[in-house]
Amino acid sequence: MRVKQIVWFLVIVSFFFLIVGCGGGDDNTTASNGENQTETNDDTDDSEDTVKEEVEIRFAWWGNTERDAIYNEILDLYEEQNPHVTIIREPSGWGDYWTRLSTQTAGGNAPDVFGLHLLLYGTEYLSKDVIEPLDPYVESGLISLEGWDESVIDAGKYNGNLYALAKGVTTQGLLTNLSFIESLGLELPSTDMTYNELMDFAKEAVNVLGEDEYVIGDPTIIEHGIETWAVQKGGSFISEDGTSLGFSKEDLIEYWTYWDEMRTIGAIPSAQVSAEYSGMPEESTHFAQGKAIFIDRPINRARMFAGYMPEAELTIARYPLMEDGVHSGGEQLQVPAIVMSKNAKHKEEAAKLISWFVNDLEATKIYNAENGIPGTAPVRENLQGSLGPIEALTFDHFEKVVADIPATRMRPEGSVTVLSAYLRYAEEVAFGRTAIEDAVDAFFEEAERILAN
Amino acid sequence: MLLKLWHKNKIALLFLAPWFIGIIVLGIVPMIASLYLSFTNYNMFQAPTWVGLSNYQTMLFSDSRFIQSLKVTFIYVFVGVPLQLLMAFTLAYILNKGVKGLAGFRAIYYVPSLLGPSIAIAILWRQIFGTNGVFNDVVSIFGVQPNSWVSDPSTALFTLIVLLVWQFGSPMVIFLAGLKQIPEDLYESASIDGAGSLTKLFKITIPMLTPIIFFNVVMQIIGAFQAFTPAYIIGGERGGPLDSTLFYTLYLYIKAFTEFQMGYASAMAWMLLVIIATFTGLLFLSAKKWVFYGE
Numbered sequence: 140m141r142v143k144q145i146v147w148f149l150v151i152v153s154f155f156f157l158i159v160g161c162g163g164g165d166d167n168t169t170a171s172n173g174e175n176q177t178e179t180n181d182d183t184d185d186s187e188d189t190v191k192e193e194v195e196i197r198f199a200w201w202g203n204t205e206r207d208a209i210y211n212e213i214l215d216l217y218e219e220q221n222p223h224v225t226i227i228r229e230p231s232g233w234g235d236y237w238t239r240l241s242t243q244t245a246g247g248n249a250p251d252v253f254g255l256h257l258l259l260y261g262t263e264y265l266s267k268d269v270i271e272p273l274d275p276y277v278e279s280g281l282i283s284l285e286g287w288d289e290s291v292i293d294a295g296k297y298n299g300n301l302y303a304l305a306k307g308v309t310t311q312g313l314l315t316n317l318s319f320i321e322s323l324g325l326e327l328p329s330t331d332m333t334y335n336e337l338m339d340f341a342k343e344a345v346n347v348l349g350e351d352e353y354v355i356g357d358p359t360i361i362e363h364g365i366e367t368w369a370v371q372k373g374g375s376f377i378s379e380d381g382t383s384l385g386f387s388k389e390d391l392i393e394y395w396t397y398w399d400e401m402r403t404i405g406a407i408p409s410a411q412v413s414a415e416y417s418g419m420p421e422e423s424t425h426f427a428q429g430k431a432i433f434i435d436r437p438i439n440r441a442r443m444f445a446g447y448m449p450e451a452e453l454t455i456a457r458y459p460l461m462e463d464g465v466h467s468g469g470e471q472l473q474v475p476a477i478v479m480s481k482n483a484k485h486k487e488e489a490a491k492l493i494s495w496f497v498n499d500l501e502a503t504k505i506y507n508a509e510n511g512i513p514g515t516a517p518v519r520e521n522l523q524g525s526l527g528p529i530e531a532l533t534f535d536h537f538e539k540v541v542a543d544i545p546a547t548r549m550r551p552e553g554s555v556t557v558l559s560a561y562l563r564y565a566e567e568v569a570f571g572r573t574a575i576e577d578a579v580d581a582f583f584e585e586a587e588r589i590l591a592n
Numbered sequence: 593m594l595l596k597l598w599h600k601n602k603i604a605l606l607f608l609a610p611w612f613i614g615i616i617v618l619g620i621v622p623m624i625a626s627l628y629l630s631f632t633n634y635n636m637f638q639a640p641t642w643v644g645l646s647n648y649q650t651m652l653f654s655d656s657r658f659i660q661s662l663k664v665t666f667i668y669v670f671v672g673v674p675l676q677l678l679m680a681f682t683l684a685y686i687l688n689k690g691v692k693g694l695a696g697f698r699a700i701y702y703v704p705s706l707l708g709p710s711i712a713i714a715i716l717w718r719q720i721f722g723t724n725g726v727f728n729d730v731v732s733i734f735g736v737q738p739n740s741w742v743s744d745p746s747t748a749l750f751t752l753i754v755l756l757v758w759q760f761g762s763p764m765v766i767f768l769a770g771l772k773q774i775p776e777d778l779y780e781s782a783s784i785d786g787a788g789s790l791t792k793l794f795k796i797t798i799p800m801l802t803p804i805i806f807f808n809v810v811m812q813i814i815g816a817f818q819a820f821t822p823a824y825i826i827g828g829e830r831g832g833p834l835d836s837t838l839f840y841t842l843y844l845y846i847k848a849f850t851e852f853q854m855g856y857a858s859a860m861a862w863m864l865l866v867i868i869a870t871f872t873g874l875l876f877l878s879a880k881k882w883v884f885y886g887e
Contacts (some may be wrong), residue, residue: 234829238849245636245854263852267637414743414833415722418825556851559830566834570745 144503170206175224191223194485196492199229199250203238209509213502217495224488229253244269244480249481252493257294257303257474261549264478265297271479272300277492283498284515291514294547296472303476304497307511310470310540311363312438313355313456316448319432325345330456334397335469337459341406342552345430353425354406355414359398359565362558363435366471368394370545373465376558377590379553380537384586388579395568402569410569422447437473438533439511445529453529455536470540472547557586621850630859635852647859658860660802660835661843664749668839669816672756677808680760684767685797698765713755718742720749742826745834752837754821763808770804771797802883812873815869819844840864 145309195472200210207230215225230248231239236258243249244264255264264270273295276282282304284292295303319325325344328336341354348354358364366376368390401407408416408425421427426434428448434444438455447455460467477496483489496502503518504525513519514532519534564582567573573581598605630647632640651658683701687694707713721727721741728738741747778796787795798805802812823839830846831838844864848857 241849241852243637264637267635269637410833411740411743412723414828415740415833417743417828417830556853559846559850562830565837566832570834572745572834 179434193223193225194488195225195227196252196483196485197227197229197250198491198492199231199236199240199253201233201254201364203232206230206509209505209507213496213505214515216502216505217492221491224492226492247482249480249482251480251485253478253480253488254304254306255476255478257476257549258471258547259550260555261297261303261476262552263555265302265549266339266552269481270302271481271483271486272302273304273479273490273493275554276487276494277301281487281490282494285498286516286518288514288516290472290541290546291474294472295437295476297549303474303478303513305474305476305514306497306506307439307475307508307510308514308537309437309439309473309475310368310537311435311472311473312456312536312540313435313458314426314430314438314441314444315433315454315456316426316431317452317454319429319451323432327454327456330454332456332459333462334459337464338397338401341401342404345405348405351412351425353432354401354431355431355435356416356425357398357402357407357410357569358435359395359569360413360417360562361435362561363458363471364398365391365394365561365565367469368461370469370471371461371464371466372469375548377551377554379548379551381553382590384557384583384590388583389507391579391582395565395579399568399575410566410571413569414566437511438536439508441529441533442527456533457536457540460572466545468540468543470544472541472544473511474547508533553590553592556589560585560589619813624845626858629855630803630862632855633853634855634858636854637852640855643855647856648863651859651863657835657838657843661831661838661840664831664838665817665840667749668753668756668819669813672753673812673816674810675753676757676760676812677805679757680764680808681767681805682804682841683760684764685793687764688768688771698768701764702761704759711762711821711825714822717751717755717822718826743834744832748827748833748836752819752826755822756816763812766804766808767801770801774800799884803885806875806879806883810872813871813875814868817864817871 193563198210198214200206202210210230211228212285218224218226229239236254240249240253249269255261255270257453268279277284291305291308292301294308295301315327315330317327323344324347325340328340333341344354362376363388369386370378372386372390374387374390377383378385397409402409407413416424419444420439421436424434425431427444429448429451433456436457441453441455456471457468461469471585477493479486479489479493496506497513498515498518500518500521503513504521507525508522508530513522522530564573564578566583568575568578607779629640631642631644633643633647634640687697688860691697704713719725722743723738723740725741727741732738739747741751774797778800779792782792782796819839820841823842824839824845827833827837827839827842831842841859841864844857844860847853
């Protein structure tokens, strides 16, 4: 029965391919994510590192192609210095990053080392026992905290344990197009405007702004706006125990009313225009196109915008201050941090990589404060010489703000859901579909229901 | 008996094994898991906790966004699919009349279906129907005020329906194949009896084509219920503006991956299965009345 044998042979072979096919597919997808990582380290036989076990570390971050290039350069350097380590790179865009990360985490398959935005998602992850505490590695010396700012270390703590190290720290500010202001024949009152001063300035500006030109994008549809307002009022986005909103109905009415007036006079775009621009890349914002005076963004993006608009003179102004507020400045520290998965295979190697990534002078020089101001003094000093004017401005601005704001707390669990409800009602108000008071009532009711669970 | 089946079809079963493994590992097991999860509270990171029917109750009785997503999806399916099939049939009918270069036209009209539910097309759509888009240039000829159609809550869904209709290529190709199957002698004898082309269309073409129409209706409705990409991209990942493009699948995605309510999302997935099964079942029941399988 030769035929039978052939058939059996084919079946076995096809099984083999099926298995190989699956495994190979995985390798290909990870390989295509990082361009330069395909070099394996077979050629280390002669070096002293031969005794070290070959280690693979999966490293994930969010960003764009420019950021990917920087990360690849840094991680290549690490592989060069540590030939026994291969770093599997898993970059993705901001939106997809969180989907992917949550799915991987749920499957017990999270990357060994990954980026975590502490203000937004910190609690969602840290409260669920999926992140490795870093204190033991600090004690054993694998992770160095020499020269770190206490406030930045604290930002990475949860229930007293250290979980996350800042890749950089940033805060919301108003990036300002001075050339545009000048061309309009206006003058920026100061870089420390209050809400009232901003309103007066806007009222003046709308008289000279052209069609499709604005003072600033609509901050009510960005979460930082209301959070800053709440902090200035002496509260927070969600109360510390996570059971209720951290501001009153009156606060929200006042906030929405302020920006509604801005919308009415044409200082901020209509809801429809905002909707059209939502999800668009930064390059196509009104600000980057030279059609808006301010944009409210994390200040580390000043460099990126400077790249998009080389002919414009930019500066950074404070997020509006509240004269009669409990705190005049309400900015929160935004901390893109680096953490280790509880399931990481080679924890000590991962800890070494984390420490190197945030401390090594050569690595941080390549990184060049890409994701915010470094939280460690030696790194900051090392960068001083190589800072361009816009980065120097960012550093100065940051120092000024940090000295003036109350401590930042991670948002409690459930905040992501409350936030998405908030954005929905803010949009209803912006579209004029719901009166401000009604939207506030409805939002409070929904938020309290979410937080009660 | 099972053993006998095995001995008789050993080789065939082995050849089918990869498919069986696929459907069990990637299909049946996840489905059972999701059925279980739909009765739980599951945040993806911690063990699910059993909550019985509470997800289904919330969904049906106290989630206004769920109702909104149903409304959006029903409008999309029951306006979009008929328009799309009408378009597909009309073009297939014209092409079948013997247009020169049939193969070329067929290929060209099929291209949009190939590009189908891709990210690139969704982004293109945003451009076309945006404030500075081509659509405004065209309608301004007829004196229509320029508008940003994708970001106006009252027209955003309409741009998605246009996108669906535009992808008429694959049902058109199936209609074309069906039209070619209709025996020529039916038309000849009708001509001899003095039937005009309209009579032939309604008395011969459409009745003979009903199995194909039925097939297309079922497939397109199932597909439209599951549409996701266009709303995800055009609605700015949130089904905006004002939830006007909040497709069922998009809401499910938001529940699962933005709000970490995987149990609720699983319940929604099963509810979608029930909805699609109901409509497909109704179509099959109605088929007895209008689908003509010859003789």
